[in-house]
Amino acid sequence: MGQQEKVATSLAGAVSEEISASLAPVDAELERRYPGDPGTRQPVHTVYVPGDAFAADTLRSWGDRALAALDEHAPDAASFAAVLGLADDLAEPVYSRVRAKLEREPVEDLRVDFEDGYGPRPDAEEDEAAARAARLIAEAYEKGTAAPYMGIRMKCMEAAVRDRGIRTLDVFLTGLMEAGGLPEGLVLTLPKVTYPEQVDAFARLLEAFEKTHGLDAGRLGFEIQIETSQSILATDGTAAVARMIQAAGGRATGLHYGTFDYSACLGVSAAYQASDHPAADHAKAVMQVAAAGTGVRVSDGSTNVLPVGPTAKVHDAWRLHYGLTRRALARAYYQGWDMHPGHIPTRYAAVFAFYREGFEQAAARLARYANRAGGDVMDEPATAKALSGYLLRGLDCGALDIAEVARLTGLTRADLEGFAAPRRGDLTASGK
Template structure:
């Protein structure tokens, strides 16, 4: 052993104490404003079904229609892979998992729509539709046939439809309460938000409902839909969406990009309104930075090109949807909208291919990091967090199986979760 070094300092302990005291408010604000990802499952998509169309068999119907589209337009793994350009090694695993997913859990997140997809209706008709949505969702939860996440998109809080939106939300939530309580996977979507004050109003509305029904304060959260230019950039040049997250007072669960309303707001012509337009990329980049670390998750929008008609037309729509979904995943938008049953095969094909093709490398890197073994890449705690998050996303959607992940990484699910959500400032390796 070498000579023991003499350690000397110049500062007294009081200096550190004073600095810590001066930064205590900042420490508290960091914990409040940036709690990190909640660690719960994030659905890979949200399906919107108009309130008058939603029925007890909607989930199963969408799955059956998606399977029928596969049978008609890509009946086997080879033909499906040829349409999408999947490599040989992924053709069978992706195809078989897509079919299994459509049979077992065709929709991960369903929103009964009372906004654009529903439109203006007589009050009695919308009341009945909202009450029916509550009853059907409660029944599905009771029988174990519900999607993991379900809820409604109400009308926005702009003056023209504000009272109607509030009443629909009240009818729906009251129906759930009286049918047995709010389900664990309840999700609400507030559309066309332009000012943070509208988010604050939604908070006050939910507080009033919780108080009226004796619920725990903060029980009900909601998504904010980004569909206007004002929601990205305010008149004073600030990023409105960041202020909206703060205005939600911890209740915001997601930011959903509205492809067509946002594009139209900026004057993009109909032929070019798409989720890969430069205007869309800018909006989502601002959303992504605003939401980072806050626990609020991001969702991409949708495509309005439906996979219907002759096989060649369906294949073109499938390739477009697959490409847009893969593009979004690479940009860390792990959720999107699906508007038609024919979108389900390519949604799951894109998601499964994304996680399966990167599985071996991600698992090997995480295993080396967990075991403190060197390799050709020097990873840091932040990268270990990303690697474990990637594997957890793959497990949650069905792209990966726990047995194969555990074998490749040497980690249990709890171990993966430990890396995915480390304590702030924790640079140690743990969770094996």
């Protein structure tokens, strides 16, 4: 036993108490504005289907068409891997999981579109389409055939289409209520947001609906689509998107990048409008920083290059989509848009490859951290949070199985969730 050190202090307890009291408002503000990730599943993609095209068999149709594309253009693991450049050890696991996913759960998130994909229609026609969307979505959840997340994108809050957008939302939500209530996976998307005041107005609209139907306050959340330059940089030089999150009053669930509207807003030529354009990278980086810690998730946009036509053309489109998806994942954009059934094989291939490539290393690092074992990397609570979040996302989408994760980490899903959602103090205790 060494000599016991004498511990001495100089400050009176009242000093610490005064400091704590002075920072109490800041503590409360941090908890309110930055609650952290909600810990719920985030879909890997969002599929948009025009309101007039949405039908009871849409989800199954997308899966069947995606499987047919594989059968025609990449009928086995080796041919699919050759198109995408997958490593030999990933070819079979990825291909088999993609096919299984398309059979079991082809779409993770579906939005019935009443905006650009639908366009202006007679009021009676849009009313009927919105009511039909509500009925079909309610039936899908009742039958157990729904995607994990489903909802609508209405027209925006700009003057020319505001009343129509509000009415479509009202018809849709009222239809769901009359069919038995709002499903847990309901998602609403507000497009072409330019000013925080539009977000505030939409939040008040949802609050009015909740009060009308006696719903819990805050039951209805929504995604904000970032499709204009003004939503990134306001006239006063501030990041408008950060103010939009606050204007939502806790209802914002996501920020979705609109590739083509945003690019066109900046004057990018049509041939260069893509999710990897420097303008897109800047916008998404601002969105990512604005959303960090708020519980609001960021989604990438889409590609408009469709995998259709002869095999050579389909393969080119697949390589493009796969590369863009992998690029987004590396930049922590874990969700994107898919515009065609032919896109979802490469969406899942990119996602599954991303999680399976890094699985063993992430599992080993998290196991060492959990067991306080040594290694060649010194990880901290923030890294354990990232590692467990990585594994959880892989489990949620089907890239990984809980048995193989448990085998390599010795952890349960509950353990992973505990590491993924540490208290704020746990992340800052090291002073890093």
